[in-house]
Amino acid sequence: EAGVTQFPSHSVIEKGQTVTLRCDPISGHDNLYWYRRVMGKEIKFLLHFVKESKQDESGMPNNRFLAERTGGTYSTLKVQPAELEDSGVYFCASSHPGTGIIKQYFGPGTRLTVT
Amino acid sequence: GQSLEQPSEVTAVEGAIVQINCTYQTSGFYGLSWYQQHDGGAPTFLSYNALDGLEETGRFSSFLSRSDSYGYLLLQELQMKDSASYFCAVRDGSGTYKYIFGTGTRLKVLA
Numbered sequence: 712e713a714g715v716t717q718f719p720s721h722s723v724i725e726k727g728q729t730v731t732l733r734c735d736p737i738s739g740h741d742n743l744y745w746y747r748r749v750m751g752k753e754i755k756f757l758l759h760f761v762k763e764s765k766q767d768e769s770g771m772p773n774n775r776f777l778a779e780r781t782g783g784t785y786s787t788l789k790v791q792p793a794e795l796e797d798s799g800v801y802f803c804a805s806s807h808p809g810t811g812i813i814k815q816y817f818g819p820g821t822r823l824t825v826t
Numbered sequence: 827g828q829s830l831e832q833p834s835e836v837t838a839v840e841g842a843i844v845q846i847n848c849t850y851q852t853s854g855f856y857g858l859s860w861y862q863q864h865d866g867g868a869p870t871f872l873s874y875n876a877l878d879g880l881e882e883t884g885r886f887s888s889f890l891s892r893s894d895s896y897g898y899l900l901l902q903e904l905q906m907k908d909s910a911s912y913f914c915a916v917r918d919g920s921g922t923y924k925y926i927f928g929t930g931t932r933l934k935v936l937a
Contacts, residue, residue, distance in 0.1 A: 715868070742923070753830075754869065754913060754927040767922045802869065812923045813859065817868040 713737065715818035717803050723824045729791040732821045734803030736785070742806040743786050744815060745778060749799035757801075760786060772797075793825045828852045830914055830928035837934045838904055846899045846912050846931045854919030858890050858897045863930070864910045872899070872912075901933070909935045 716735045724730050736743050745757040757776070758768035762783035771778070775794070780786040790797055800822050804815040830850045838844040848858065857876035861869040875881055875890035875897060887900040901908055911930040918924045 744924070746925075746927075751930075753929045754915075754925075756918075756924040756926070759923050767924055769922070770924065804869075812917050812925060813857065813874050814871045815925070817861075817870070819866075819868045 715803055715805050715816050717801075717818040717821050719821060720819065721822045721824075723826065724793055725826055726795055727792045729789065730793055730823060732788045732790075732801050732803075732823070734786045734788070734818060736803070736805030737807075737816055739807065740805035740816070741783070741808045742812075742815075743780060744804040744806075745786070745788055746802040746804065746817075747799050748802065748820075749796075754802065757788075790823075793823075795825050798823055798825045828916075828919060828926050830916060830926060832912075832914060832928040832931045834929065835932045835934070837936065839936045840904055840906060842904050843900065843902050844904060844933065846901070846914075846933065848897050848899075848914035848928055850895050850897075850914070850916050850928075852895075852916050852919040852926070855892060855895075856917040856919075858888070859915045859925070860888055860899045861913045861915060861927075862910050863913065869913065904935050906935050906937065909933055 756770040873888040
């Protein structure tokens with residue numbers, strides 16, 4: 712089966728610009744998660760979708776971040792306007808309804824650099 | 827708050843055995859997971875322990891002691907390809923479906 716894919720793999724933008732990251736989960740996985748890892752620190756939870764509904768967005772840093780999952784398939788994470796501290800690797804993960812949080816399949820991440 | 831502690835770096839030689847420890851502090855506990863991440867790659871699920879004891883999967887084993895809030899990942903017959911970062915993770919104790927990850931342990935395997 713195809714794995715979780717993310718686009719783009721890298722993005723370099725200037726402070727104040729807008730960037731949209733995309734995640735395509737594994738087909739049939741209702742759960743979709745966004746995480747961020749900043750410069751060698753821990754992987755931090757951002758939010759969790761079940762199908763098209765946001766179940767938990769307590770990890771979203773502020774209102775400059777907006778995540779959507781229209782139709783319960785792919786998801787986008789928009790950062791507008793980007794700040795220097797938003798730099799990091801953004802991971803998307805998905806999981807099957809049966810395994811829930813236990814086994815998550817991660818995408819390769821999008822490395823975002825804000826200059 | 828909730829937190830997980832891991833050593834930042836571990837170095838071992840090929841063929842050796844290495845243990846990566848993880849201590850956690852959570853308000854509730856639903857199990858301890860381990861993920862492997864090669865540089866530039868996606869974190870990959872390795873194991874999950876919900877109950878005390880040792881779970882073995884090939885060269886990798888994972889152990890949990892809930893009374894000590896402690897677990898470890900044991901890698902045997904180390905190979906160069908095992909050089910990677912290893913993360914322990916627990917589910918947030920508030921009952922939500924989010925993982926709390928440790929800061930990761932960078933394992934370097936030397937020839």
